[in-house]
Amino acid sequence: MTVPKTTGEKKDKDLLLVKDFRGYYRGIFGVVHAVDGVSLQVGEGERVGVAGESGCGKSSFAQLITGTTTPLLHYESGEVRVDGYDIWKISPEVLRKKVKCELISYVPQAMLNSLNPVKKVKEFIADMFRDRTGCSYSVKKVCEIATEHFERLNLDRSVLDLYPYELSGGMMQRSIIAISTMTTPKLLITDEPTSALDVSSQKRVIKMMIDIQRKGIIKSIVCISHDISVLNQLCNRIVIMYAGEFVESGEDVIKHPLHPYTKALMDSLLPLERETKYKPLLSIPGVVPDLRNPPHGCRFRDRCEKRMEVCNVEDPPEIVKGKRMVKCWLYK
Amino acid sequence: MGELLEIENLAKIYISGYVWTEKKVAVDDVSFSIKKSEIFCLVGESGSGKTTIGNIVLRLLKPTGGKILLDGRDIYSYDKKTYWRKVQVVFQDPYSSFNFFYTIDKPLDDAFNLLENRPSKVERKKIIRTIFKKIGMNPDEIMGKYPHQLSGGQMQRILIARSFILYPELLVADEPTSMVDASTRVAVLNELLRLKEEEKLSVLFITHDLAQAYYIGDRIAIMQKGKIVESGLVEEVIFKPKHPYTKDLIKSVPPLYEKWKL
Amino acid sequence: MSSRVTLLLKNRKFQFLLGIVIVIIMLGIIGPFFTRDPLKIAGRIYEPPSSQFLLGTDMAGRDVFAQLCNAIRDSLMVGFIAGFSAAGIAILTGAVLAYAGGVVDEGANVTTNVFLVLPQLPILIVIASLLGKRSLIIVAILIALFNWPWMARSIRSQILSLKERKFVDLARISGKSDFVIVVKEILPNMLAYIFLVLIISISSAVVMESSISVIGLGPTEGFTLGKMLNLVLRHEAAQQGKWWYFIPPGLILVIFTGSLLMITAVIDNVLNPRTREI
Numbered sequence: 001m002t003v004p005k006t007t008g009e010k011k012d013k014d015l016l017l018v019k020d021f022r023g024y025y026r027g028i029f030g031v032v033h034a035v036d037g038v039s040l041q042v043g044e045g046e047r048v049g050v051a052g053e054s055g056c057g058k059s060s061f062a063q064l065i066t067g068t069t070t071p072l073l074h075y076e077s078g079e080v081r082v083d084g085y086d087i088w089k090i091s092p093e094v095l096r097k098k099v100k101c102e103l104i105s106y107v108p109q110a111m112l113n114s115l116n117p118v119k120k121v122k123e124f125i126a127d128m129f130r131d132r133t134g135c136s137y138s139v140k141k142v143c144e145i146a147t148e149h150f151e152r153l154n155l156d157r158s159v160l161d162l163y164p165y166e167l168s169g170g171m172m173q174r175s176i177i178a179i180s181t182m183t184t185p186k187l188l189i190t191d192e193p194t195s196a197l198d199v200s201s202q203k204r205v206i207k208m209m210i211d212i213q214r215k216g217i218i219k220s221i222v223c224i225s226h227d228i229s230v231l232n233q234l235c236n237r238i239v240i241m242y243a244g245e246f247v248e249s250g251e252d253v254i255k256h257p258l259h260p261y262t263k264a265l266m267d268s269l270l271p272l273e274r275e276t277k278y279k280p281l282l283s284i285p286g287v288v289p290d291l292r293n294p295p296h297g298c299r300f301r302d303r304c305e306k307r308m309e310v311c312n313v314e315d316p317p318e319i320v321k322g323k324r325m326v327k328c329w330l331y332k
Numbered sequence: 333m334g335e336l337l338e339i340e341n342l343a344k345i346y347i348s349g350y351v352w353t354e355k356k357v358a359v360d361d362v363s364f365s366i367k368k369s370e371i372f373c374l375v376g377e378s379g380s381g382k383t384t385i386g387n388i389v390l391r392l393l394k395p396t397g398g399k400i401l402l403d404g405r406d407i408y409s410y411d412k413k414t415y416w417r418k419v420q421v422v423f424q425d426p427y428s429s430f431n432f433f434y435t436i437d438k439p440l441d442d443a444f445n446l447l448e449n450r451p452s453k454v455e456r457k458k459i460i461r462t463i464f465k466k467i468g469m470n471p472d473e474i475m476g477k478y479p480h481q482l483s484g485g486q487m488q489r490i491l492i493a494r495s496f497i498l499y500p501e502l503l504v505a506d507e508p509t510s511m512v513d514a515s516t517r518v519a520v521l522n523e524l525l526r527l528k529e530e531e532k533l534s535v536l537f538i539t540h541d542l543a544q545a546y547y548i549g550d551r552i553a554i555m556q557k558g559k560i561v562e563s564g565l566v567e568e569v570i571f572k573p574k575h576p577y578t579k580d581l582i583k584s585v586p587p588l589y590e591k592w593k594l
Numbered sequence: 595m596s597s598r599v600t601l602l603l604k605n606r607k608f609q610f611l612l613g614i615v616i617v618i619i620m621l622g623i624i625g626p627f628f629t630r631d632p633l634k635i636a637g638r639i640y641e642p643p644s645s646q647f648l649l650g651t652d653m654a655g656r657d658v659f660a661q662l663c664n665a666i667r668d669s670l671m672v673g674f675i676a677g678f679s680a681a682g683i684a685i686l687t688g689a690v691l692a693y694a695g696g697v698v699d700e701g702a703n704v705t706t707n708v709f710l711v712l713p714q715l716p717i718l719i720v721i722a723s724l725l726g727k728r729s730l731i732i733v734a735i736l737i738a739l740f741n742w743p744w745m746a747r748s749i750r751s752q753i754l755s756l757k758e759r760k761f762v763d764l765a766r767i768s769g770k771s772d773f774v775i776v777v778k779e780i781l782p783n784m785l786a787y788i789f790l791v792l793i794i795s796i797s798s799a800v801v802m803e804s805s806i807s808v809i810g811l812g813p814t815e816g817f818t819l820g821k822m823l824n825l826v827l828r829h830e831a832a833q834q835g836k837w838w839y840f841i842p843p844g845l846i847l848v849i850f851t852g853s854l855l856m857i858t859a860v861i862d863n864v865l866n867p868r869t870r871e872i
Contacts, residue, residue, distance in 0.1 A: 028601070053513040054484070169378075198377040199540065199584045206586070207594045226514070229586040233594070255589060268518045270543040271588035274571065277547055283519035287483060392763055413769045421767055428760040433782040439761070442768040 170201020
C-alpha cells in the first residue's frame with residue numbers, strides 16, 4: 001500500500017492516517033467546506049498539534065477523525081485510518097467496539113461542563129469502563145483499577161470520591177484525561193485541553209499528557225488548540241490549519257515559519273520576553289474567506305502580501321521536504 | 333496628587349443565606365492608583381477578584397468597604413451620567429456585549445445618551461462614520477450590520493470606538509482580547525495604546541495574560557485571592573519578581589520558543 | 595431576526611397548521627354574520643346534514659352549523675382574553691420580580707409554588723357554583739388567575755439570565771433606566787419565548803373553559819363549545835347516533851388546541867440554533 005507521505009519518513013504502520021479528507025456541514029444555511037482536503041500521518045510515539053484560529057475547522061477535524069460528529073457535519077470523501085481501520089467505511093459496530101473503545105480516546109472541548117453533576121467521579125469512571133470494555137465490574141473493582149492508574153500519573157486518589165463541582169478546573173481536566181486513558185487506548189485526541197484553565201493548571205495538564213505518553217500508557221497524542229505556546233510545549237510536530245486546509249506542518253514551524261499565514265500568525269503572538277514590548281506587532285488585515293464559497297486558488301490570497309498571479313487561479317500544491325510541508329506557491 | 337483614580341482599602345464581601353450565612357471575600361483590602369494617560373494592568377487568575385474590582389470601579393457593584401476617588405472626588409458623589417461620561421468599559425465577551433436583536437450601530441448610538449447636548453440623528457451618524465475611519469475600519473462595511481455578521485475582533489474594536497464618542501478619562505478593559513483571535517488581538521491592543529498616546533486616556537486593563545499585560549502596560553499589580561501581592565513598573569515586576577506567587581505565575585507561562593524540561 | 599421569521603413562514607408544516615388555526619378563527623369571527631340565528635328553530639328535529647343545514651339540526655330543530663360558529667366565537671373569546679391577560683400579568687410580575695430580588699422575590703416564589711400546587715379544576719368548580727351569574731369575562735379572568743403563576747416564573751428565569759448579559763450592563767453604563775432596559779433590551783430577546791407561552795396559555799384556557807362548561811358550570815351567558823358539548827351530553831345525542839351534532843364541537847376543540855400545540859413544536863424545531871443553523 002503506497003501512501004503519499006506528508007512527513008517524508010516511511011512508517012510501517014501509521015497510527016493515524018488521514019488522506020485527502022473532506023468533511024462538510026450541510027444545512028439550510030448551505031454547504032460549509034469545513035475540512036477541505038487534508039492529509040496527515042501520525043506514527044507511534046508522536047505528539048502532533050493542530051493549530052489554528054477560530055473558524056479554521058480544527059474542531060470539525062477532531063470530530064471527523066474520531067467518528068463522533070454533530071448531526072450537521074458529514075463525511076464527504078477521503079480516508080481516515082486508525083491503526084489500519086478506515087473509520088468511515090467500516091460498520092458502526094466495529095467502529096464502536098474496536099476503534100472507539102480500544103484504539104482512540106477523544107476528549108472534546110469543554111468536557112468539564114459535561115459531567116453528570118449528581119454522580120461521583122468514581123461512578124462516572126465505572127460507567128465509562130463498563131461501556132468501553134464490556135466487562136461488568138463493580139464500582140469497587142473499577143475504583144481499584146482507577147486508583148492504580150491515578151497513582152501512576154501522580155494524581156490524588158481522593159478525587160474519585162468527590163462530585164464534579166467540588167474539583168477545580170485544572171484538577172477536573174487532569175482527571176478526565178487520566179480517566180480517558182484508563183483503558184490504554186493507542187491514540188489520545190484532545191480538543192482545547194487547556195483553554196478554560198488558569199496558567200498554573202495549564203502546566204500541570206501539559207506535563208501529565210507528556211507523562212502518559214512517555215510511560216507508554218498511550219502511544220500517540222493529537223492535540224487541537226489555538227494556543228501555540230501550549231502546543232510548543234506539548235507537541236513535537238505542529239500542523240497549521242487555515243480555512244479548512246493544512247497550510248504548513250513540521251517540527252520547527254514556530255521558529256522558522258514558511259507559509260505567509262504562519263509567519264503573520266507568529267508575528268502577532270506575544271511571548272513573555274523583553275523584546276515583545278518593542279516589537280512592532282501587526283495584525284493580519286482582512287477576514288477569513290466564507291467557507292460556503294471557498295475561493296479558487298489559495299485561500300489566504302486576499303490577506304497575503306506575497307500574493308502572485310498564480311495564487312488567484314490555482315490551488316497551491318503541498319510541497320514536502322523531509323519532515324516539512326508547506327502549501328504555498330512561493331516554494332514551488 | 334494629580335492621580336486620576338485612587339482606590340483605598342477596597343473590600344467586597346458576599347454574604348449568602350438569611351439565617352445561616354456564608355461569607356465569601358472577593359476583594360480584600362486593595363489599594364492602588366492610576367495616573368492620567370497611563371495603562372495600569374490588574375493581573376490575576378480566575379477568582380482573584382480582578383473582575384470584581386473592575387465592576388466596582390464602573391459602579392455596577394457596590395463595595396462593602398473602602399474608598400474610590402476619581403479626580404479627587406468620591407465616585408458616588410458624581411451623578412450617574414457625569415460619571416459614565418468619564419469612565420467607560422470594554423467587556424470580555426463581544427458576543428455578550430451586543431444585543432443581537434439590534435444592529436451594531438445601537439450601542440454607539442446609545443452612548444450619545446450620556447452627552448449633555450445630544451446631537452441630531454444625522455449628526456450622530458456622521459460622527460460614528462468619522463470614528464470608524466479613524467480606527468481604520470470601513471464604515472460602509474460595518475454600519476447597519478447585525479452582530480452575528482461580524483467577527484469577535486471587529487466587534488471589540490467597535491466597542492472601543494464608543495470611547496471616541498465620549499472621550500472618557502478612564503477605560504476599564506476587562507479581558508478585552510481573551511475571546512478574540514491572535515491575529516486580530518494585536519489590533520485591539522494597539523487601539524488601546526493609541527487611545528493612551530493620542531487622547532491621553534487611562535486604561536485599567538484587567539487580564540490573566542502576563543504577556544499582554546507586559547506589552548501594553550505601564551504599571552502592573554498581581555492579584556491572588558482578593559489581595560494584591562505585588563505591584564510596580566511592568567519591567568520590574570515581570571523580570572525581577574519578588575513575591576513567590578508572581579514568580580510561580582511567570583514560570584507557568586508556556587514559552588513560545590523554548591521548551592520546558594518536563 | 596427577520597430571516598428567522600421568513601424561515602418559519604416558509605416551513606410547510608407551519609403553513610399547514612397555521613392555515614387550520616386561521617380557518618377555525620375565521621369561522622368564529624365571520625361565521626356568525628352569515629349564518630342563521632342559532633337559537634331560532636329553523637327546521638325539523640335532528641335533521642341530518644343537507645344543503646340547507648350544513649351540519650343538520652339539533653334536538654329542537656336549530657341550525658347546528660350556526661351554533662358551531664357562535665360557539666367557536668365565544669370559546670375563542672374566553673381563550674384569548676384569558677390567555678392574553680395571564681401573559682400580560684406574567685410578564686409584568688416576572689420582570690418586577692427579576693429585578694426586585696431579595697426577600698420580595700423569595701416571598702413571591704413561595705406564593706407561586708402554592709398556586710402551582712392548587713388543583714385548578716376543582717377550585718374553578720367550587721367558585722363557579724358559588725357565583726350565580728358568570729359572564730364570559732369573569733370566567734376568562736378566573737382561568738387567567740391560574741395560568742399566570744407558572745408563566746411568571748419561567749419569564750422571571752429568562753429575564754434573570756438575560757440580565758447577566760453584558761449588553762445589559764452596557765445599557766446601564768449608557769445611563770438607561772432599568773425600565774427602559776427591560777422593555778427595549780430584554781423583552782425583544784424573549785419574543786419567541788413569549789409567543790410560545792402565549793400560545794400555550796390560550797390553548798389551555800380554551801380547554802379549561804370547555805371543561806367547566808361541559809359539566810354546566812361555565813359562563814351563564816354566551817354559547818361556547820363546552821356548552822354545546824354539555825347539551826350533547828344531556829340530550830344523549832351520541833347514544834342516539836346523531837353524529838352531525840356530537841362530533842363537530844369536540845372535533846373543533848381537539849383540532850384547534852392540537853394545531854396550536856404542534857405549532858409550538860414546529861417553532862422550536864425551526865428556531866433552535868442547534869438543529870437548524872451553525
